[in-house]
Amino acid sequence: MASSSQTTKKPSKRKSEAGSLGHSDVQVIVEEASTSAGPAFVNFPSVRPSKNTPFTIYTRDVGSSSDLTKQHSIIAGETEDVEFFSTNRDHNLNTEGADCQYLPALYDPSTGQVHIHPSTPLYLLTHGVKRLRASVNAPLLDKQAHWKAQRNDLGETFGTRKAKTQIRAEERNKVDVGAMQGVKGHLMGSIPELAMNDGPILANESIPTPNVTTSDPSEVYPRDSLISSQEWSSIDVKSLQQADDDETRQKALPWRRKVGWIQGRIRYFNSLEDKTIRRTQLRYVFYLSTLCLLRENAAVLSKVPVAELSSKFPGVPSQLLDGIIKRFAEPKEKRYVITEKLHVKLLAWICVLYLHVGGFSVDTGRVAQDLKLDKAKVENMFKNLGCRVDMDTPAEREKKGITTAEASANRKAVLKAPVVFPKQKTRGPAKR
Known part of the structure; x- marks a missing residue:
């Protein structure tokens, strides 16, 4: 215990340095x-x-x-x-x-x-x-890949046999993008460069070769794209020029079916003063009649031997017959057959000839009736040839005295130049 007499010490304050310096x-x-x-x-x-x-x-x-x-x-x-x-x-x-x-x-x-x-x-x-x-910076697709991996794990554990087989098939068909990076340059170098063409869409191989630069409708499908010079020269139209009535003119054509529109065009061409134009148009009529006869005999063509083909095409020159058989049929076991693709090609040639004979404006309903085809199919073919298929304008309907319904039933296919072909429709994968 400390003594009471001991004095308590007071703590001393430290003086500031500033005060000490004055x-x-x-x-x-x-x-x-x-x-x-x-x-x-x-x-x-x-x-x-x-x-x-x-x-x-x-x-x-x-x-x-x-x-x-x-x-x-x-x-x-x-x-x-x-x-x-x-x-x-x-x-x-x-x-x-x-x-x-x-x-x-x-x-x-x-x-x-x-x-x-x-x-x-x-x-x-x-x-x-x-x-x-x-x-x-990883893409958001990583979340989807993670979710898919978890789903596959559940499928492997609890899924049915069919589900497991599908999961394994997807894994086998998966493409490793990372492994392709090393060969990307080699693959790109082996692909030839193609010139980009922003011009009009060109036609396909099922129609005659068109002239897409001309501004004259008569030159869009020139004669050389429809028939060779040798076949063209073999067509003799003297009997069509010398015939006195429709019945005699009908017998001078290969296709003996009576078509009033074709008879009317023959009468009109015979009335032309220009002999060159008259002979050219009558040759187009004869060629059109020959192709219509070929289309009519398409079903029996595969049953007729080559040596007997001329009997099915009376009045058709041998050069013309050989040319159309090679153009619209394929050889099969010493006979010829017209496939579905060649049927489309033959119809395209016939429609182009209708345009030439009709002054490049044709009633689609008349063509469908002559060929015994669906009108929509005929209109679609004319559209593929670059034609505009429209009904008569109000002024034309008033001039002819027909109603809108009658004009809609008799649409016209008109060929304009320069020709513009419709865009090809692309169909996506079927939804499952």
Whole structure:
């Protein structure tokens, strides 16, 4: 126990250094605002870099006269594995920490002055691992792939035998895109370059070769694309010119079926004064009649030997007969057969000849009636040939005295030049 006579010691106060130097007052000096980079406060919430990591301040407002704390600025630095960057001052100064400011103050004991720097921004720093940079930008398809992998795992465990077989088949048919990267250059180099053509869509091989540059409808499908010169020269139309009545003219044609429209065109051509045009158009009529007879005999053509073909085509020259057989039929066991594809080709030739004989404007209903075909099929063929299939205008209907329903039932196929073919429709995969 301590003695009561012992005196209690009072703690001694430490004198300030400023007082000892003779300065009783402290002077506070606020420095002028700076527009350039200077001291800065940074806060590292998680990972703290080493002290020798360099940092740089960047600003969006280059050449601005505003205080650095009011500018759009960021601070960034990096090490070998990690990159640091601020997140609070790069989005219009309205994010977390943008309204908070710390001011550094430096006290000079020799002068008794405190210097405050107002242009000192505060940065909240975050970090990113460089190796994980690619995974941050991974496509959203990864989620779908992950979901599909989980679904396949469930199918392998609880699925039926059919479901398991389908899952294995999908795995076998899966293409490894990464493995193809190494051979991509070789594959691309082996593919020849094709010139891009932004012009009109060209015709297919089932129709005569058209002239897509001419502005004359009569030259869109020239004679050379329909028939060879030798076949054309073999056609004799003297009997058509010398016939006195429709019955005699009908017997002079290969196709003996009585067609009023064709008879009317023959009478019109015989009335022309120009002998060259008259002979040319009558040859077109004879060629049209020959192809219509071939189409009518298409079913029995495969049953007739080659030596007996001429009996099925009375009045047709041998050169013309050989030409149409080679053009519209295929040899099969010493006979000829017209396939479905060649049927389409034959119909295209017949429709083009109807255009030549009809002045490049034909009633589709008349053609369908002559050929005993569906009207929609005939109209579709004329469209594939580049024709416009429309009904008569109101003025034409009024002139003819027909109704709208009658005009719709008798649409016209008109060939314009330059010819424009319809775009091919592409059909997607069937929905299952």
